[in-house]
Each structure stands twice: as C-alpha cells, then as structure tokens.
Amino acid sequence: MPPEPVPPAGTWRRLTAVAAEGVASGTPYMVGSKLLQGWLAASGVPLGLIGLLAYAELPYTLKMVWAPLLDRWPIPWPDRRRGWLLLVQLLLVALIAAMAGLRPGQDPASLTAIGAMAVALAVVSATQDILVDAYRTDLLPEPERGAGAAATNLGYRGAMLAVGAGGFILASRYGWPLAFIGSAALLLLVVPFTLTAPKLPPIEHQVRSLRQAVVGPAREFVHRTGRGRALMLLALVLLYRWPDGLLNVMAVPFLIQQGFSPAVVGSVLAGWGIGATIVGTILGGLLFSKLGMNRSLWVFALVGAAGNLGYWALAQFHGGSTGLLLAVGLENLGGGLVGAAFVALLMSLCNPRFSATQYALLSGVYALSRSVLSGQAGFVAEGVGWSSFFLLTAAASLPAFLLMAWLTPWHGDGVKGAFNANKDST
Numbered sequence: 046m047p048p049e050p051v052p053p054a055g056t057w058r059r060l061t062a063v064a065a066e067g068v069a070s071g072t073p074y075m076v077g078s079k080l081l082q083g084w085l086a087a088s089g090v091p092l093g094l095i096g097l098l099a100y101a102e103l104p105y106t107l108k109m110v111w112a113p114l115l116d117r118w119p120i121p122w123p124d125r126r127r128g129w130l131l132l133v134q135l136l137l138v139a140l141i142a143a144m145a146g147l148r149p150g151q152d153p154a155s156l157t158a159i160g161a162m163a164v165a166l167a168v169v170s171a172t173q174d175i176l177v178d179a180y181r182t183d184l185l186p187e188p189e190r191g192a193g194a195a196a197t198n199l200g201y202r203g204a205m206l207a208v209g210a211g212g213f214i215l216a217s218r219y220g221w222p223l224a225f226i227g228s229a230a231l232l233l234l235v236v237p238f239t240l241t242a243p244k245l246p247p248i249e250h251q252v253r254s255l256r257q258a259v260v261g262p263a264r265e266f267v268h269r270t271g272r273g274r275a276l277m278l279l280a281l282v283l284l285y286r287w288p289d290g291l292l293n294v295m296a297v298p299f300l301i302q303q304g305f306s307p308a309v310v311g312s313v314l315a316g317w318g319i320g321a322t323i324v325g326t327i328l329g330g331l332l333f334s335k336l337g338m339n340r341s342l343w344v345f346a347l348v349g350a351a352g353n354l355g356y357w358a359l360a361q362f363h364g365g366s367t368g369l370l371l372a373v374g375l376e377n378l379g380g381g382l383v384g385a386a387f388v389a390l391l392m393s394l395c396n397p398r399f400s401a402t403q404y405a406l407l408s409g410v411y412a413l414s415r416s417v418l419s420g421q422a423g424f425v426a427e428g429v430g431w432s433s434f435f436l437l438t439a440a441a442s443l444p445a446f447l448l449m450a451w452l453t454p455w456h457g458d459g460v461k462g463a464f465n466a467n468k469d470s471t
Contacts, residue, residue: 058243059184060196065238066130066177067200068207072232073137073170075208076144077101077163080228083213084221085159088149094156101163104171106412112175112405116398117258124245126180126401133173134236140166141229145222178408179401182392183245187459191333191341194388198326198381202319207231209315248397262399262406269396270462274452278394278462281448282410283418284441285346285387288353289380290419291438295426296376299356302431305369313369318377325381333385338393338460339453345382346449350442352379357435387411393463 078098085095120128144162148155177197185193208228216224267275300310333341355372358364364371391411395403426434452461 055243056189056192059189060192062238062242063177063181063184063193064196064200065235065242066180067197068204069130069134069137069200069232069235069239070170070174070177070197071201071204072208072228072235073141073166073173074105075205075212076141076225076228077166077170079209080212080216080224081144081159081163083216084147084224085149087216087221090149090156097160098163101160101167104164104167105174106409106416108171108175109402109405109409111172112402113255113258113262115172115175115179115401116262117255119251123240123242125248126176126183126245127239127242130173130176130180130239131236133169133176134232134239136169137166137173138229138233138236140169141225141232145225145229175401175405178391178404179395180242180245182395182400182404183397184243185392187338187393188334190338190389190392191385192330194385194392195326195330195333195381197388198384199323202323202326204231206319251398258399258402262396262402265396265399266394266403269464274462277448277452278460279407279410281445281452282391282394282407283414284445284448285342285390286349286383286411287414287418287445288350288438288441289383290415291422291441292353292356292376292435293415294419294422295434296356298423299360299426299431300369303359303363309366309369313373317370318373321374321377322381322384325378326385327381328378329382329385332382333389337458338386338389339449339457340455341386342390342449342453343446343455345379345386346442346445348375349379349383350439352376353435353439353442357432357439360431360435390460393460396464 082095082098085098115129119125120132122128123131140162144166147159147162149159150156181193181197208231212224212228215227270278297310297314305313329341329345332344336344352372352375355375359368359372362368391404391407394407422434422438425437429437
C-alpha cells in the first residue's frame with residue numbers, strides 16, 4: 046500500500062493555531078468557574094452564595110448580542126480577527142492576574158468585588174470565544190474543519206486539565222493567589238501563537254454598517270439557504286446534540302443512585318472520561334478527513350447514541366465498576382466524535398462576512414438543547430425509571446437523523462445550504 050500523504054506545512058500551522066486558541070478559550074472559563082469556586086469554598090463562603098456564580102456565566106449564552114460589533118468594527122492588524130483576539134487576550138491575562146489579589150470573605154464588600162470580577166471575566170471570555178470561533182471558521186478550508194474542530198477541543202481540554210488539576214495542586218501547596226497567577230501565565234503563553242498564527246485571507250464584501258452587521262447575518266443565511274431549509278438547518282443544530290444534553294443532566298445523579306461513591310464518580314468522570322473524550326476528538330479529526338462531512342455526521346451520531354445505550358445497559362444489568370468504566374468511556378468517546386463533527390457543521394454554515402455573528406447565533410441555538418430541551422430530564426427519569434429514560438435519550442437522536450436524511454444525505458458531498466466560498470451570498 047502507498048504511504049499516507051503527509052499534510053502540508055500550512056495545514057499544521059493552521060491546526061496548531063486553532064489548538065492554541067482552544068487553550069485560550071478553556072483557561073478563563075475554568076478560572077471563572079472551578080478555580081474560583083474552589084477558592085470561595087476553601088474560604089468558608091456559604092454554598093448559597095457560591096451557587097450565585099452560575100449567573101456570571103450568562104454572558105456565554107448572550108454573546109450573540111454583541112457579536113455583530115466585532116463583525117462591524119474589526120481591528121485590521123494582524124488581521125480582522127486576531128486584532129481583537131490580541132486585545133482581548135491581554136485583557137484576560139490582566140483580569141485573571143488581578144483576581145489573585147481578591148480576599149474572599151463573607152463581608153458584602155469582598156463578595157461584591159468577587160462578583161464583579163467574575164462577571165467581567167465572563168464577558169471578556171465570551172467575547173474571546175466569539176473571536177476564536179470566527180477565526181477558526183474563516184481560516185480553515187473545508188477538508189481541515191474536522192481536524193480543526195478536534196485540535197480546538199484538544200486545546201480546550203488541555204486547558205481544563207491544566208487549570209482544573211494543576212491550579213488546584215498549586216493552590217494546595219502555595220496558596221490560591223499563585224493558582225490564579227499560574228492561570229494568567231498559561232494564557233499569556235498563547236499570545237505569541239496568536240501573533241504568529243496564519244493570516245486570514247481578505248474578504249470581498251466587508252460589513253459597512255452596524256445595521257448590516259445586525260440584520261445581515263440572518264438575512265444572508267435565509268437568502269442563501271431558503272426559508273424552509275433555514276428552519277430545518279436550525280432544527281438540526283438544535284437537535285443534533287440533544288441526546289448529549291439529556292444524558293449530561295442526569296449522568297451524575299444516576300451514578301450516585303446506583304451506589305457509586307462521589308469520589309469514584311468524580312475520578313472516573315474527570316480522569317477516564319476526559320481521556321476518552323480526547324481519544325474521541327483525535328479519532329473524529331482523523332476519520333472526518335476520510336469520511337467527509339455527511340458521513341461523519343451520521344457515523345458519529347450513531348456512536349453518540351450508543352453511548353446513551355451504555356448507560357441503559359448499566360441501569361438494566363448493573364455492571365458494577367466494569368460497567369461504569371464502559372458506559373463512561375463509550376459516552377465520552379462518542380461525545381468527542383460528535384463534538385468534532387458538530388463544530389465542523391457550524392463552521393460550514395457561516396459566511397466569512399458574518400462568521401462572528403452567525404457562529405454565535407448557531408451556538409446559541411445549540412445551547413437551547415442543553416437548557417430548555419433538557420430541563421425536564423429529571424422529571425422524565427422520575428416518571429419512567431432509569432432504564433426507560435436512557436432508552437428515550439437514545440431515541441432523541443431520531444429527529445436529527447430524519448433531518449440529516451434530507452440535509453446531509455449519506456451519499457452527498459456537503460450540507461445543503463452550507464456556505465459556498467465561490468458563490469458569496471449578499
């Protein structure tokens with residue numbers, strides 16, 4: 046057999062760049078959630094007040110509101126995305142380093158300062174996510190989008206491990222402020238990658254007005270796809286990962302009720318689960334280039350549904366520790382595969398003129414499947430029992446398959462309604 050062709054140097058430069066930006070995305074999110082939560086808990090702040098930090102994550106859901114501003118007023122150097130990225134990343138480094146000076150306590154002044162810093166961090170971090178998604182979408186040609194999605198996810202997971210594990214180790218040995226300084230240093234290491242990353246190609250029709258930046262993305266999407274197909278594509282974005290959302294909400298309560306200790310559940314999900322996700326992400330990137338967009342969406346969704354059935358088997362047959370490892374491993378392997386295909390799908394639906402806004406809108410639609418569509422999962426599980434519940438979560442993949450039969454047929458070569466760079470819609 047002839048040897049596999051070696052990807053050109055440009056491909057590796059692009060994949061390295063998006064992996065580095067994945068690190069930049071994951072770092073502030075983990076700082077604002079896990080690391081800050083740990084510091085507050087260790088400082089004796091009441092749990093009820095710690096729980097209020099969840100509201101500080103609202104900017105990640107609302108980021109589509111200010112995404113048009115980034116399309117309308119790009120900073121041209123080094124290019125239309127990296128100009129803003131550099132500014133935002135330096136601001137994030139300063140914010141995270143400043144958080145090391147906080148002194149958590151139960152007095153209103155310290156809690157107000159912590160809340161304000163958490164909200165500011167989330168706003169700037171969500172802005173960075175808009176830019177990272179737009180840069181990746183504008184940079185990668187279609188054959189590299191699966192590998193690019195995998196590289197981004199690997200960088201993100203790496204940051205989760207570095208901050209989630211390394212940060213807590215630093216905190217336990219040298220104190221919490223040093224954990225925040227270390228996280229700021231990790232993000233600072235990304236800045237040289239952003240400076241030297243590949244430059245985006247110019248676009249012919251730039252956004253010229255704020256009205257065009259706000260109204261243009263939706264109008265262009267509907268004009269390009271047609272009203273009926275636009276609704277179907279949005280439904281596919283909403284439903285493709287719905288089985289994930291249903292399972293994620295109930296996985297931990299189910300495992301605890303099955304008799305597994307919180308320590309075992311935490312270690313398996315954090316260690317074994319993240320490892321399986323990384324394997325799935327790498328495998329997804331490799332297979333995507335061979336299968337193409339359409340077949341990847343089908344095959345990876347089938348593996349994802351099999352992960353839900355792994356929990357059904359655990360509930361039905363009580364497999365003990367072995368069953369736990371198999372169920373969590375299959376779930377996270379499928380999650381890595383599904384995530385790679387899904388990010389590539391979102392990139393294919395964005396026009397570079399409006400990629401910041403369109404990607405933010407599409408990811409906002411997806412977020413509804415994790416919140417609104419999955420919010421009743423606990424009541425369903427109580428009503429039907431665990432075995433039937435996990436069968437239903439696997440069946441929740443059927444609407445997406447029906448939509449894919451029309452939009453991404455197995456023998457097709459692309460998503461119907463995806464952006465065609467040779468036919469820029471206005």
